[in-house]
Amino acid sequence: MKKTALTAALFCFALFYSQKSQNYLQIGxxxxxxxxxxxxPVISYLKQFKKKNQLKSLEILVQNGMGREGEFNLYVGTDQLTRNQKSRLVRGLMATVSNQNNKREQNSSGIVNFDSAVVVNQSELNIKNLTIYKK
Structure with a gap:
């Protein structure tokens, strides 16, 4: 009986805390x-940021199916970051996105959109086509 109760409690705890972040930065x-x-370029920056700041995890979600040509959004969870870490993350993402947009071919390559003022809440996300980023 104790094992069953413990297993049920552990399952409920894992289910309740599986979604860590409530606020996300959106990269389109x-x-x-x-x-x-x-x-x-953005993912390599995020991996470098995670390693440099010794974070256990950095929640990254991807939303596919945004258009006919494969447009998608990345969402980076920010709730587990301190205020200083979040500001460094935003500055680094702005630099990475700007650098990537400056190096693109003007007429044939897509563009990366990032606005640091836009914070997306978990309730605003379309869960239908949202997955955890794994690569």
Whole structure:
């Protein structure tokens, strides 16, 4: 009986705390003619940020199916970050996105959109096509 109660309590605890963040930064990938740009520069920056700040995890969600040419959004959870870490993350993301947009081919490559003032709440996310980013 104790094992059953303990297992049920553990399952409920894991289910309740599986979604850690309530607030997310949104990074949008738009297409101009030939598909959206790669997310690799942003993801490599996020991995570097996680390692540098010794974070256990950094929640990244991806929302596919935003358009005909494969447009998508990335959402980065910010609730577990301190105020200082969040400001450094935003500055680094702005620099990474700006650098990626400056290096793109003007007429054929897509664009990356990031506005640091836009914070998306969990209730505003479309859960239908939202998954955890794994690559």
């Amino acid at each position: 990938y738009a297409s101009i003619c030939c598909g959206p740009p790669s997310e690799k």
